[in-house]
Amino acid sequence: MAKLGDTCKRCKKEPTTIESRKDEFCSNCFIRFIRGKQRKQMQDEKFKVKFSNNIKRPKILFDMQNDHQSYVLLDILISMLEEQLTQGPKALRGFDLIISIINDTYHIININKIIEFYTLSKIERLGIQFKNIDCEDYIKNNKFQHLKLDLPNFQTFIISDNNENLNSNSNIKSYQNLLDQISDNSTKEDLINIIHDDIILQTAKDFNCTILIKPDSMTQIAINILSDTIRGRGSEIPLKTQDIIINNTNNSNNNFEIIHPLRDILNSEIKIYSNIRLLNNLSPILNEINLSSDKSNRNKSVGEMVSEYFKSLEIEYPETVSTVVKIGAKLSNFSSNNENEYCEICKVSIYHDPKQWLEQITVPGCVKPQSEEEFSNLKRYLDSINDDDHDHDEKIVDLSSQPQVKLCYGCMVTLGVSNVTDFDWPKRPTKEEILSEYILDDQEDD
Amino acid sequence: MDQEGNKRKNIKEVKVGALCQLCHCRKAVMKRPKNLQKLCKECFFYIFETEIHLTIQKENLFYKGETIAIGASGGKDSTVLASIMKTLNERYNYGLNLVLLSVDEGIVGYRDDSLATVKRNQLQYNMPLEIVSYKDLYNWTMDEIVSCTNVKSSCTYCGVLRRQALDRGALKLDIHHVVTGHNADDMAETVLMNLLRGDTARIENSVNVTTNSTGSPVKRSKPFKYTYQKEIVLYAHYKKLDYFSTECTYAPEAFRGTARVLLKNLESVRPSCIIDIIHSGEHFKLKSRKERIVKNKKLQKTTKNPESQNEMEIRPDGSVSISASKDGNRCERCGYLSMNKICKACILLEGLEANRPKLTIDGITSNTDGAAKLSKTLEKLSF
Numbered sequence: 001m002a003k004l005g006d007t008c009k010r011c012k013k014e015p016t017t018i019e020s021r022k023d024e025f026c027s028n029c030f031i032r033f034i035r036g037k038q039r040k041q042m043q044d045e046k047f048k049v050k051f052s053n054n055i056k057r058p059k060i061l062f063d064m065q066n067d068h069q070s071y072v073l074l075d076i077l078i079s080m081l082e083e084q085l086t087q088g089p090k091a092l093r094g095f096d097l098i099i100s101i102i103n104d105t106y107h108i109i110n111i112n113k114i115i116e117f118y119t120l121s122k123i124e125r126l127g128i129q130f131k132n133i134d135c136e137d138y139i140k141n142n143k144f145q146h147l148k149l150d151l152p153n154f155q156t157f158i159i160s161d162n163n164e165n166l167n168s169n170s171n172i173k174s175y176q177n178l179l180d181q182i183s184d185n186s187t188k189e190d191l192i193n194i195i196h197d198d199i200i201l202q203t204a205k206d207f208n209c210t211i212l213i214k215p216d217s218m219t220q221i222a223i224n225i226l227s228d229t230i231r232g233r234g235s236e237i238p239l240k241t242q243d244i245i246i247n248n249t250n251n252s253n254n255n256f257e258i259i260h261p262l263r264d265i266l267n268s269e270i271k272i273y274s275n276i277r278l279l280n281n282l283s284p285i286l287n288e289i290n291l292s293s294d295k296s297n298r299n300k301s302v303g304e305m306v307s308e309y310f311k312s313l314e315i316e317y318p319e320t321v322s323t324v325v326k327i328g329a330k331l332s333n334f335s336s337n338n339e340n341e342y343c344e345i346c347k348v349s350i351y352h353d354p355k356q357w358l359e360q361i362t363v364p365g366c367v368k369p370q371s372e373e374e375f376s377n378l379k380r381y382l383d384s385i386n387d388d389d390h391d392h393d394e395k396i397v398d399l400s401s402q403p404q405v406k407l408c409y410g411c412m413v414t415l416g417v418s419n420v421t422d423f424d425w426p427k428r429p430t431k432e433e434i435l436s437e438y439i440l441d442d443q444e445d446d
Numbered sequence: 447m448d449q450e451g452n453k454r455k456n457i458k459e460v461k462v463g464a465l466c467q468l469c470h471c472r473k474a475v476m477k478r479p480k481n482l483q484k485l486c487k488e489c490f491f492y493i494f495e496t497e498i499h500l501t502i503q504k505e506n507l508f509y510k511g512e513t514i515a516i517g518a519s520g521g522k523d524s525t526v527l528a529s530i531m532k533t534l535n536e537r538y539n540y541g542l543n544l545v546l547l548s549v550d551e552g553i554v555g556y557r558d559d560s561l562a563t564v565k566r567n568q569l570q571y572n573m574p575l576e577i578v579s580y581k582d583l584y585n586w587t588m589d590e591i592v593s594c595t596n597v598k599s600s601c602t603y604c605g606v607l608r609r610q611a612l613d614r615g616a617l618k619l620d621i622h623h624v625v626t627g628h629n630a631d632d633m634a635e636t637v638l639m640n641l642l643r644g645d646t647a648r649i650e651n652s653v654n655v656t657t658n659s660t661g662s663p664v665k666r667s668k669p670f671k672y673t674y675q676k677e678i679v680l681y682a683h684y685k686k687l688d689y690f691s692t693e694c695t696y697a698p699e700a701f702r703g704t705a706r707v708l709l710k711n712l713e714s715v716r717p718s719c720i721i722d723i724i725h726s727g728e729h730f731k732l733k734s735r736k737e738r739i740v741k742n743k744k745l746q747k748t749t750k751n752p753e754s755q756n757e758m759e760i761r762p763d764g765s766v767s768i769s770a771s772k773d774g775n776r777c778e779r780c781g782y783l784s785m786n787k788i789c790k791a792c793i794l795l796e797g798l799e800a801n802r803p804k805l806t807i808d809g810i811t812s813n814t815d816g817a818a819k820l821s822k823t824l825e826k827l828s829f
Contacts, residue, residue, distance in 0.1 A: 327641055
């Protein structure tokens with residue numbers, strides 16, 4: 001049986017130093033193994049080396065985030081482009097790579113450091129562009145609407161005096177303001193993801209990109225599948241975790257695709273790759289160990305808890321991550337009766353009316369007062385409510401006259417957990433509206 | 447009159463903030479685990495019972511005059527189930543004949559004690575009781591099975607055998623509908639387990655209130671589908687129900703244990719997660735088999751081969767799949783409903799028989815006592 005230190009059975013030269021998937025590798029062979037996994041996901045003709053400028057190169061937007069998987073995928077993509085240019089004197093890169101960096105308080109990526117690491121000449125030779133996107137622009141460019149949530153009755157209303165200019169009354173002046181409306185970590189995490197996806201999709205459209213690359217590794221996809229299940233967003237799993245093609249109605253050569261090239265690679269392998277390629281110096285966050293394990297459970301978000309759960313299974317049940325990803329890939333979109341109904345917050349299709357579902361399993365009634373003491377308690381309660389109402393007379397809005405909007409189950413619950421009753425949220429277009437010339441269709445990329 | 451007024455003042459008035467959030471007239475005594483609403487006992491009983499009634503109505507679970515077997519283990523879930531079925535049957539005039547049905551797995555020191563609770567429940571709720579035992583049905587007790595295999599796989603054996611035992615017990619009484627005390631926590635755990643195990647056969651239907659395979663003579667229902675385990679415990683506590691609270695001695699399956707811990711951790715920060723997972727589970731839909739096969743090139747080749755239609759798959763556990771429709775097939779040996787030629791119970795029992803000791807030591811009875819009996823004996827020791 002092979003053990004670490006033996007000669008690598010792939011190159012038959014170097015001693016093995018890495019153990020992964022019950023196999024031993026030397027550093028170079030491990031790098032080749034990981035890159036091979038990504039190449040398999042991007043083996044389509046459209047990504048391959050071109051030998052003429054007349055052949056159209058696809059424009060790819062890479063959704064880079066400040067984590068191991070993003071830096072590793074960037075390194076792999078750069079290696080792929082470099083490799084293409086070595087395939088002959090007339091060889092041209094197979095695709096144009098635009099790296100989108102959304103700068104919020106959670107993701108600060110130092111582009112200069114990346115350029116310094118790979119050298120400016122190489123970045124220019126490979127035609128890589130970096131696009132820095134400021135979340136504050138998203139706040140400035142969007143109109144906000146004020147939502148009033150009637151949590152006990154599972155209803156949501158839009159409150160505004162003047163639909164023409166929704167922005168003027170909003171308290172949201174910055175990205176931080178928007179997030180400060182929420183106290184619960186899981187809800188915050190959920191909303192950050194919604195905004196992130198919104199910005200990245202808009203960016204892809206702005207730069208005429210036809211392919212969006214997500215950096216999610218196999219472990220991250222498994223975390224997303226389980227987290228979405230836990231958040232009541234099970235029906236969204238196919239759209240969020242599978243490779244999808246959004247058909248262009250005018251030109252089938254111009255479909256929009258979302259792909260996950262690292263879907264066959266585990267987080268543990270990503271970290272080994274990052275170590276070997278010395279990528280950890282590119283961001284301080286890559287050197288931090290167990291970011292969330294120091295927190296108490298109460299302060300952890302759903303994503304953090306699920307991530308730790310998978311980490312705990314790594315030794316005894318290593319196959320779990322791939323099992324979850326495989327079953328996630330077999331899930332299909334839930335057929336909808338309300339094709340044209342979208343959630344006002346996350347803009348996904350509403351498959352089942354969550355209000356109806358929740359009303360069926362929750363009883364609104366109570367046991368009426370029976371004794372004199374109970375009647376007296378009720379009177380005291382009603383008096384206290386009336387006093388409160390008098391204090392806030394000017395603020396009372398008659399909800400019945402306000403337009404109602406629909407929320408999906410996941411958003412209704414996520415805001416309910418945070419006890420949010422008043423909420424300012426950008427009036428956003430749906431995914432279909434952003435990519436108006438495309439029709440949404442889920443097709444697993446094979 | 448003055449005296450009465452003074453008397454009333456002497457009774458401490460409940461602060462408005464401490465009143466029940468539903469009726470606003472009685473003191474709240476508990477936080478509802480489902481949504482952390484502060485409730486009085488009366489309102490809790492009302493919503494707890496009515497929510498179960500709503501589930502029964504929504505799913506149209508019963509018909510008038512139907513005889514229902516309540517799977518009774520003596521634990522909190524089944525005791526509350528028996529109590530609530532009796533209450534709702536009388537309150538809403540379901541017109542059901544209720545019978546308690548218990549399975550004696552043969553775990554000395556655990557099941558014999560819990561069966562004693564079931565026997566008390568029989569008197570308290572005035573319902574007939576039928577007990578079927580593994581020993582009678584399979585000629586094995588769980589204690590014997592564990593001594594032959596190991597504790598880790600005990601849940602696999604027990605789960606498969608119990609399912610059949612309940613069906614056989616019901617049929618013995620000519621009952622075709624069994625209700626069990628599976629609660630929302632169990633449902634959520636099952637959804638997670640199906641994902642973690644990649645169980646495509648179960649993922650779409652794991653949260654159904656009623657399971658009834660074509661050809662199966664016994665229907666199973668779970669009226670507690672949306673009921674939190676903690677609420678069941680609170681209900682049993684406030685109603686002072688007589689139940690057996692010890693966990694099964696044979697530890698829960700290790701892998702399931704990890705999912706259970708995750709669920710408990712999640713529930714502590716997000717109580718709605720149990721219902722949220724059930725909501726997700728209700729929305730899982732697999733791509734059509736054809737769609738999946740076409741995507742798998744290897745399988746695509748096999749579908750082109752007409753001979754492959756007659757092929758049977760032999761799984762690693764020795765079971766043989768049948769190419770025909772999965773519902774309505776019967777085990778060749780015992781005749782029980784099975785997706786394979788031989789049902790899982792028969793395969794497990796065959797494996798056990800091969801491992802059964804051929805010789806017995808003089809003076810030791812064949813009835814092997816397990817860990818439960820041992821720990822019970824140890825508990826009684828004093829120094």
